[in-house]
Amino acid sequence: MDYAGLAEAAAEKMGRYRRDPGGWRGCRRTSEVSVSWRPSVEFAGNVYRAEGILPASPRDVWECIKPVAGGLRTKWDQNVKDFEVVEAISDTVSVCRTTTPSAFMRIISPREFVDVVLIKQYEDGMMLSAATNVEHPLCPPQPDFVRGFNYPCGCFCIPLPGEPDRTELLSFFQTDLGGYLPQTVVDSFFPANIAGFYSNLTKAVKALKA
Numbered sequence: 001m002d003y004a005g006l007a008e009a010a011a012e013k014m015g016r017y018r019r020d021p022g023g024w025r026g027c028r029r030t031s032e033v034s035v036s037w038r039p040s041v042e043f044a045g046n047v048y049r050a051e052g053i054l055p056a057s058p059r060d061v062w063e064c065i066k067p068v069a070g071g072l073r074t075k076w077d078q079n080v081k082d083f084e085v086v087e088a089i090s091d092t093v094s095v096c097r098t099t100t101p102s103a104f105m106r107i108i109s110p111r112e113f114v115d116v117v118l119i120k121q122y123e124d125g126m127m128l129s130a131a132t133n134v135e136h137p138l139c140p141p142q143p144d145f146v147r148g149f150n151y152p153c154g155c156f157c158i159p160l161p162g163e164p165d166r167t168e169l170l171s172f173f174q175t176d177l178g179g180y181l182p183q184t185v186v187d188s189f190f191p192a193n194i195a196g197f198y199s200n201l202t203k204a205v206k207a208l209k210a
Contacts, residue, residue, distance in 0.1 A: 001134060007093045007118035010132040013152040017049065017172050024049055028191035033198035035191050040174055042151035047174040048190055052198045054167045056205035058159045061167045062127050064204045065155055067096060067117045076204035079103065079193065081110070086138050092119050095136050099145060104189050111177060112145035130154035149176040169201070 024036035033052035040047045054061050064072045069085045079100050086095045093116065100111045115131040122128070133149040141147045151174040158168040173194060177186060 001136075003087075003089045003095055003116045003134060004093050006132055006134060007089075007116045007130065010116070010152040010154065011118050011120055011128060011130040014128060014130045014154045014156070014172060017047070017152075018156060018170060028195050030195050030199070032202050033195055035194050037191075040151065042174060043149070043176050045174070045176055045186065046190070047151075047153075047172060048194055050169075050171040050173070050194045050198065052169055052202075053160070054169055054198075054202055054205055055165065056167060056209055057165055058125060058127065058157050058167045060205050060208050061169060061201075062157050064201060064208060065129065065157070065169075066119070066127075067094075067129050067131070072204065072208075076200050077197065078200060079197070086114070086136055089116070093117070095134060095139075096131075097139050100148075103193070104185065107185055108177060108181065108189065109179070110145050111148040112142055113148050113150050113175075114139045115150050125159040127157040128154060129157075146177070146179040148178045150174065151176065169198070171197075 023038040026036045028035040033050050035050045037046045037048045074080050074083055081101045082099045084097050086097050088094045096115055096117050098113045102109050114136055116134045117131045120128040131150055131154055132152045153172050153174045156170040160166050160168055
Protein backbone atom coordinates (compact mmCIF):
# COMPACT_ATOMS: atom_id res chain seq x y z
CA MET A 1 0.00 0.00 0.00
CA ASP A 2 1.37 3.42 -1.00
CA TYR A 3 0.98 5.08 2.38
CA ALA A 4 2.96 8.19 1.46
CA GLY A 5 0.92 8.67 -1.72
CA LEU A 6 -2.36 8.31 0.15
CA ALA A 7 -1.19 10.82 2.77
CA GLU A 8 -0.18 13.35 0.11
CA ALA A 9 -3.55 12.92 -1.60
CA ALA A 10 -5.32 13.60 1.70
CA ALA A 11 -3.24 16.76 2.19
CA GLU A 12 -4.12 17.94 -1.32
CA LYS A 13 -7.82 17.45 -0.57
CA MET A 14 -7.43 19.47 2.63
CA GLY A 15 -6.04 22.30 0.51
CA ARG A 16 -8.96 22.08 -1.90
CA TYR A 17 -11.50 22.10 0.95
CA ARG A 18 -9.78 25.16 2.40
CA ARG A 19 -9.90 27.05 -0.90
CA ASP A 20 -13.49 26.06 -1.76
CA PRO A 21 -16.04 28.21 0.10
CA GLY A 22 -19.07 26.89 -1.77
CA GLY A 23 -21.89 24.76 -0.43
CA TRP A 24 -21.10 24.92 3.31
CA ARG A 25 -24.16 25.20 5.56
CA GLY A 26 -23.81 26.45 9.12
CA CYS A 27 -24.93 24.03 11.82
CA ARG A 28 -23.28 25.14 15.09
CA ARG A 29 -21.70 28.31 16.45
CA THR A 30 -20.14 28.96 19.85
CA SER A 31 -17.79 31.62 21.18
CA GLU A 32 -14.90 29.36 20.14
CA VAL A 33 -15.88 27.85 16.80
CA SER A 34 -18.14 28.06 13.78
CA VAL A 35 -19.12 24.67 12.32
CA SER A 36 -20.59 24.06 8.86
CA TRP A 37 -21.16 21.01 6.70
CA ARG A 38 -21.84 19.77 3.19
CA PRO A 39 -22.36 16.30 1.70
CA SER A 40 -19.18 14.28 1.34
CA VAL A 41 -18.06 13.03 -2.05
CA GLU A 42 -16.00 10.33 -0.30
CA PHE A 43 -18.78 8.38 1.44
CA ALA A 44 -22.51 8.54 2.22
CA GLY A 45 -22.14 11.13 4.98
CA ASN A 46 -21.00 14.70 5.56
CA VAL A 47 -17.75 16.62 5.71
CA TYR A 48 -17.61 19.21 8.48
CA ARG A 49 -15.63 22.46 8.42
CA ALA A 50 -14.71 24.13 11.72
CA GLU A 51 -13.09 27.56 12.09
CA GLY A 52 -11.95 29.15 15.32
CA ILE A 53 -9.38 31.51 16.80
CA LEU A 54 -7.39 30.14 19.74
CA PRO A 55 -5.76 32.34 22.42
CA ALA A 56 -2.25 30.94 21.99
CA SER A 57 0.72 30.94 19.65
CA PRO A 58 0.77 28.51 16.70
CA ARG A 59 3.59 26.64 18.47
CA ASP A 60 1.47 26.05 21.57
CA VAL A 61 -1.61 25.07 19.57
CA TRP A 62 0.44 22.64 17.49
CA GLU A 63 1.95 21.17 20.66
CA CYS A 64 -1.57 20.26 21.79
CA ILE A 65 -2.86 18.81 18.52
CA LYS A 66 0.16 17.24 16.81
CA PRO A 67 -0.40 13.54 16.06
CA VAL A 68 2.52 11.91 17.88
CA ALA A 69 2.80 9.03 20.34
CA GLY A 70 2.85 10.31 23.92
CA GLY A 71 1.48 13.68 22.82
CA LEU A 72 -0.95 15.91 24.68
CA ARG A 73 -3.99 14.94 22.62
CA THR A 74 -4.94 11.98 24.81
CA LYS A 75 -4.86 14.25 27.88
CA TRP A 76 -7.31 16.93 26.75
CA ASP A 77 -9.34 15.42 23.90
CA GLN A 78 -12.18 13.43 25.43
CA ASN A 79 -12.65 11.61 22.10
CA VAL A 80 -9.15 10.14 22.04
CA LYS A 81 -8.60 7.29 24.48
CA ASP A 82 -5.34 6.06 22.98
CA PHE A 83 -3.08 7.00 20.07
CA GLU A 84 -0.23 4.87 18.80
CA VAL A 85 2.14 5.01 15.85
CA VAL A 86 1.99 1.62 14.12
CA GLU A 87 4.66 2.34 11.51
CA ALA A 88 6.75 5.40 10.73
CA ILE A 89 6.89 5.64 6.93
CA SER A 90 9.11 8.75 6.90
CA ASP A 91 9.87 11.80 9.04
CA THR A 92 6.50 13.28 8.07
CA VAL A 93 4.27 10.26 7.35
CA SER A 94 3.13 7.54 9.75
CA VAL A 95 0.41 4.93 10.10
CA CYS A 96 -1.46 5.43 13.37
CA ARG A 97 -4.19 3.73 15.37
CA THR A 98 -6.60 5.78 17.44
CA THR A 99 -9.20 4.41 19.84
CA THR A 100 -12.15 6.37 21.19
CA PRO A 101 -14.32 5.79 24.26
CA SER A 102 -18.07 5.32 24.14
CA ALA A 103 -19.91 8.57 23.45
CA PHE A 104 -23.30 10.27 23.17
CA MET A 105 -24.67 8.73 26.37
CA ARG A 106 -23.11 5.39 25.35
CA ILE A 107 -25.24 5.20 22.20
CA ILE A 108 -21.95 5.19 20.28
CA SER A 109 -19.74 2.32 21.45
CA PRO A 110 -15.90 2.48 21.45
CA ARG A 111 -14.34 2.93 18.01
CA GLU A 112 -10.93 2.34 16.49
CA PHE A 113 -9.45 4.10 13.48
CA VAL A 114 -6.35 3.22 11.45
CA ASP A 115 -5.05 6.14 9.39
CA VAL A 116 -2.04 7.33 7.50
CA VAL A 117 -1.11 10.76 8.86
CA LEU A 118 0.99 13.44 7.19
CA ILE A 119 2.54 16.46 8.93
CA LYS A 120 3.48 19.41 6.74
CA GLN A 121 5.01 22.80 7.51
CA TYR A 122 4.64 25.69 5.09
CA GLU A 123 7.00 28.61 4.50
CA ASP A 124 4.57 31.06 6.10
CA GLY A 125 4.61 29.07 9.34
CA MET A 126 1.32 27.27 8.80
CA MET A 127 1.21 23.64 9.92
CA LEU A 128 -1.03 20.91 8.52
CA SER A 129 -1.95 17.53 9.89
CA ALA A 130 -3.83 15.46 7.29
CA ALA A 131 -5.10 11.89 7.51
CA THR A 132 -7.15 9.25 5.76
CA ASN A 133 -8.11 5.64 6.52
CA VAL A 134 -5.86 2.75 5.50
CA GLU A 135 -5.39 -0.93 6.27
CA HIS A 136 -2.25 -2.24 7.93
CA PRO A 137 -1.18 -5.84 8.65
CA LEU A 138 -0.37 -4.96 12.28
CA CYS A 139 -3.88 -3.59 12.84
CA PRO A 140 -6.55 -6.21 12.26
CA PRO A 141 -10.00 -5.25 13.60
CA GLN A 142 -10.22 -5.71 17.37
CA PRO A 143 -13.22 -7.47 18.93
CA ASP A 144 -13.86 -4.78 21.56
CA PHE A 145 -14.10 -1.95 19.02
CA VAL A 146 -16.17 -1.02 16.01
CA ARG A 147 -13.87 -0.07 13.12
CA GLY A 148 -14.56 3.45 11.92
CA PHE A 149 -13.13 5.17 8.87
CA ASN A 150 -11.72 8.67 8.56
CA TYR A 151 -11.90 10.01 5.04
CA PRO A 152 -9.56 12.91 4.13
CA CYS A 153 -9.53 15.10 7.22
CA GLY A 154 -7.18 17.26 9.23
CA CYS A 155 -6.26 20.60 10.76
CA PHE A 156 -4.57 23.75 9.49
CA CYS A 157 -2.77 25.65 12.26
CA ILE A 158 -2.54 29.16 10.79
CA PRO A 159 -0.49 32.08 12.21
CA LEU A 160 -2.24 35.45 12.36
CA PRO A 161 -0.04 38.33 11.12
CA GLY A 162 0.74 40.77 13.91
CA GLU A 163 -0.93 38.58 16.55
CA PRO A 164 1.72 36.14 17.82
CA ASP A 165 -0.48 34.94 20.71
CA ARG A 166 -3.50 34.04 18.59
CA THR A 167 -3.90 31.24 16.06
CA GLU A 168 -6.56 30.31 13.54
CA LEU A 169 -7.41 26.60 13.56
CA LEU A 170 -9.26 25.43 10.47
CA SER A 171 -10.34 21.79 10.72
CA PHE A 172 -12.12 19.31 8.49
CA PHE A 173 -13.80 16.21 9.90
CA GLN A 174 -15.05 13.43 7.60
CA THR A 175 -15.76 10.28 9.56
CA ASP A 176 -17.78 7.15 8.96
CA LEU A 177 -18.39 5.84 12.48
CA GLY A 178 -19.22 2.36 11.19
CA GLY A 179 -21.70 0.10 12.92
CA TYR A 180 -25.44 0.58 12.61
CA LEU A 181 -26.11 4.04 13.98
CA PRO A 182 -29.27 5.95 13.00
CA GLN A 183 -28.40 8.89 10.75
CA THR A 184 -30.13 11.25 13.18
CA VAL A 185 -27.66 10.21 15.89
CA VAL A 186 -24.69 10.79 13.59
CA ASP A 187 -25.99 14.19 12.44
CA SER A 188 -26.53 15.30 16.04
CA PHE A 189 -23.23 13.94 17.31
CA PHE A 190 -20.69 15.62 15.04
CA PRO A 191 -21.52 19.34 15.42
CA ALA A 192 -21.68 19.02 19.23
CA ASN A 193 -18.56 16.89 19.26
CA ILE A 194 -16.59 19.40 17.17
CA ALA A 195 -17.68 22.27 19.41
CA GLY A 196 -16.45 20.24 22.38
CA PHE A 197 -13.12 19.65 20.62
CA TYR A 198 -12.54 23.40 20.26
CA SER A 199 -13.71 24.12 23.81
CA ASN A 200 -11.38 21.51 25.31
CA LEU A 201 -8.51 22.61 23.07
CA THR A 202 -8.98 26.23 24.18
CA LYS A 203 -8.68 25.12 27.82
CA ALA A 204 -5.62 23.00 26.97
CA VAL A 205 -3.70 25.84 25.29
CA LYS A 206 -4.51 28.17 28.17
CA ALA A 207 -3.20 25.56 30.63
CA LEU A 208 -0.05 25.11 28.53
CA LYS A 209 0.61 28.86 28.68
CA ALA A 210 0.00 29.09 32.43
